[in-house]
Amino acid sequence: MMDSIEKSNIVFLATTNKEDDPNVVPIGLARPLDNETVLLVANFMKKTYENLKENPKAAIVVADVTKCPYQFKGNVEIHESGKYFDDAVEWAKSVMAQLNPKGAVLLKVDEIYSVQPGPDAGKKIE
Numbered sequence: 001m002m003d004s005i006e007k008s009n010i011v012f013l014a015t016t017n018k019e020d021d022p023n024v025v026p027i028g029l030a031r032p033l034d035n036e037t038v039l040l041v042a043n044f045m046k047k048t049y050e051n052l053k054e055n056p057k058a059a060i061v062v063a064d065v066t067k068c069p070y071q072f073k074g075n076v077e078i079h080e081s082g083k084y085f086d087d088a089v090e091w092a093k094s095v096m097a098q099l100n101p102k103g104a105v106l107l108k109v110d111e112i113y114s115v116q117p118g119p120d121a122g123k124k125i126e
Ligand SMILES: Cc1cc2nc3c(=O)[nH]c(=O)nc-3n(C[C@H](O)[C@H](O)[C@H](O)COP(=O)(O)O)c2cc1C
Pocket: 010, 023, 024, 025, 026, 027, 028, 029, 030, 041, 042, 043, 044, 045, 046, 047, 048, 049
């Protein structure tokens, strides 16, 4: 399931602030680090980044849901220095040299739901 995040070129990242106002953005630099962690690189995030600092929870779906019909939810850690941040900077610069990430956002996935249309829609997988 996590592999398909890597194969998708875009994921949609949903966040909320403390007042529960929802926000969703497309993110290109997202890839799984292991079976329960997704790295998202904060390059241009504004409301998203503020939201994650206020309320460190997020949900993602990949753009190509036909290949990966799942919703991943969990808590978020923001790293603005250290190994995760350095890895995020290296990755971003390998994609586009002008990028200057402000943070590495780690989504620690603790729930996965199916979004497959049909009887399993909304069912908790893990
Ligand atoms: C195709 C595409 C890929 C994007 N990839 C990223 C990304 O990897 N990292 C990032 O911080 N913003 C990325 N953005 C920008 C965000 O989608 C969004 O514009 C930014 O977070 C500002 O919105 P916000 O204020 O709601 O956070 C991407 C936008 C598009 C259209």
